[in-house]
Amino acid sequence: MKPLLKDLIRSALERARASGTLAIEEIPDPHVEVPKDREHGDLATNVALTLARAARRPPREIAETLLSCIEDRDGVISSTEVAGPGFINFVFSDDAWRRKLLDIVAAGDAYGPAPIGHGRRVQVEFVSANPTGPLHIGHGRGAATGDALARLLEACGYSVEREYYVNDAGRQMAVLGRSVRARYLELAGYTVAFPEDGYPGEYVGEIARELLERDGRRWVDEPEDVAVEAMGRYAGERLLDRIRADLADFGIEFDRFTSERGLREDGTVEQAVERLRQGGHLYEQDGALWFRATAFGDDKDRTVVKSDGELTYFAADIGYHHAKYQRGFDVLIDVWGADHHGYVQRMRSALEALGDDPERLHVVLVQMVNLTRDGVPVRMGKRTGEFVSLREVLDEVGADLARFFFLMRKSDAQLDFDLELARRQSAENPVFYVQYAHTRIAGIFRQAAEKGVVMPEPSSTVVSVLSNEDEIGLIRLLAEFPEVAQAAAEAFEPHRVVFYAQRLAGEFHRFYTRNRCVSDDRDTTAARLLLVQAVKQVIGRALSLVGVSAPERM
Missing domain, CATH: 3.30.1360.70 (Arginyl tRNA synthetase N-terminal domain)
Structure with missing residues (x-):
């Protein structure tokens, strides 16, 4: 309107x-x-x-x-x-609202945000967890946020590519390799000290057992550096396979996985560093190579090459982001953990120095998740030894519930996720409350069919009897949906759609308790069937935009 x-x-x-x-x-x-x-x-x-x-x-x-x-x-x-x-x-006027209802029904599943994207290319990079262990619940929140953003932008007419950046190079992979080697040697009958900074989870021992079963005692006598390199690479590949599987079960698929190791090996990172050097943006100090980040608004200069000649993680990220620009995206969106907030300005500084427009890069920060069970904190996962994994949450509550809960707050606000609440099938559970509205309407249609009521053709005559405040109020709220979805996409805030779905479900449930949809009054029945059809349609669309299913039965 x-x-x-x-x-x-x-x-x-x-x-x-x-x-x-x-x-x-x-x-x-x-x-x-x-x-x-x-x-x-x-x-x-x-x-x-x-x-x-x-x-x-x-x-x-x-x-x-x-x-x-x-x-x-x-x-x-x-x-x-x-x-x-x-x-x-x-x-x-009520007549204006009734005409709006007819527009909504006529639009069907196309009712939603305006096609403001006009096919412009957007890349959304999210999750991008190191392949050194299972995904934790923080990664799960980032995954839900990134995928919902991608869905919203697609609904607005953008051409979206989902990407996962695999940090499979550098120190953490060596630590993973040493951890697996220690467990491998233990399984082979040796007494060894486990690395102080090693990964303690059960999954490390499982990977070591796989290697022992596959290769026997081959790695016992290999030089440590050779074994660590090989085991780190194997473990990283196996863990990435598990990460892919967990994300698939979460309903998330990526268009592309980009390897940090690959970018280092093909010269992408070194080329970006060289371009900074040629632009006069680097200087040497204490044997290391530094980027003049302060010249571009950062609070201090940043190392890109260590004194031992090794490229830093920051250098790899510079090369990766510069390559994104060269791939022709109009908009770049990074979904990062909130602990990376200090990283935003240094990345913008490097891109500006490279001649890339930093305004095309948008960073969405995702805060931590406080997992509880009936209000009591859940701090330790069963398999990781350190944190609760996304897999454990999916096994307990399922993908729909996890996605919805992860998106119930603005991404940069901390989130409390109560596992017991998520399992309840009651109005206290916001996911159940919204999905049940969709299911309840499906039940209304089944009830109508059992009574021989035929779904009416939409017309001004049919809807003319809609006049009470419950009916008009529902149409008012339905009319807000396109703007809510578009604003959520433009602000990179998918939680707005979740809030809207909760409001719409609440209005419908109140309407349902006060108004009979299928009655002996044929005219009122026909009009209300069209009204609840529109509600069902919009709830389904809203849920699909955040990756949650809209069941016909529960």
Whole structure:
């Protein structure tokens, strides 16, 4: 309804200007919003306030002039009010809302955000966990966030590529290799000290056992550096396979996996460092090579090559991100853990030094998850020895519940995830509450079919009986969905869609308890079947945008 009201306001302003009753040079794009208090109308605008200086008139006078110039031939507006210093509140007619319902039903699954992307290419890089262990619940929240963002952007008409950056080079892979080697030697009958910084989880011993079964005692007499390199690489590949499997069970698939080791081996990283050198952005100090990050707004300069000649992780990330730009994406989105917040400016600095537009890079930070069971913290996983894995959560509550819970707060806010609450099939469980609304409507259709009621063809005649506040209120909320979804995509905030789905489910459940959908009144039954069809359609679409299923039965 906002676009419709904006058009009416713009047309009124043009008439007022043409008639000389309002002296303004340009017609603004009026800001229209849903008032926080429903008593203030369906929509409100502050356009009279924004025009006061240019028109040199009090805002309330401008508001009255604007209202006198509105031509509402279709009977969209029921009443208007000039409030406060010059706000204009609008109440739409029931007939306007009924016509909106017909538009929603006619649009079907296409009802949603406007196609603002126009095919522009977006890359969303998310999860990107080191292949040194299973995914933990923090990775799960990042996965849910990144995939929901990708889905929202696709719904807005962008061409989206999902990518996972595999950190399979450097120190952590050597630590993994030493950890596996220690367990391998233990299994082979040797007493060895486990590395102090090693990975203690059961999975390390499982991988060591696989190697012993496959290769026998081959690695016992191999030089340590050779064994560590080989075992680290094998373990990384096996763990990446498990990560892929966990993500697949979470309903997430990537278009591309990019290997850090591959970027180092093919010269991508060194080429980026050399380009920085040629641009005069590097200097030597204490045998290391430093990037002048402070020249681009960072709080200190950063090392790109250590004194022993080894490239830093930062250097690899520079090379990776520079390569992304060269691949032709219009927008780059990185979903990072909140502990990487200090990394954002240094990455932007390096990209600017390389001649890449840092404004095309957007970083979405994801805060930690506090896992509880009936309010008691759950701190240790069974297999990792350190943390609760995503796999353990999926096995206990399933992908739908996990995804929804991970998206119930803004990504940069800490999240409390109660496993017991997630398992309850009651209104206390927000996922059950939303999915049950969809299921309940499916049940209404089954009930109607059992009584021989045929789904009506949408028409103004059929919906003309919809008039009570419960019915019109549902249509009002349905009308908000396209803007909510588009705003969620533009702000990179998928939690907005989850909030909306909860509101819509709540409104439907209240409607259901106060109104019979299938009754002896054939006209009311037909109209309400169309109404709940639209609700079911929008709940299903909202859930699909965040990767959650909309079941027909529960």
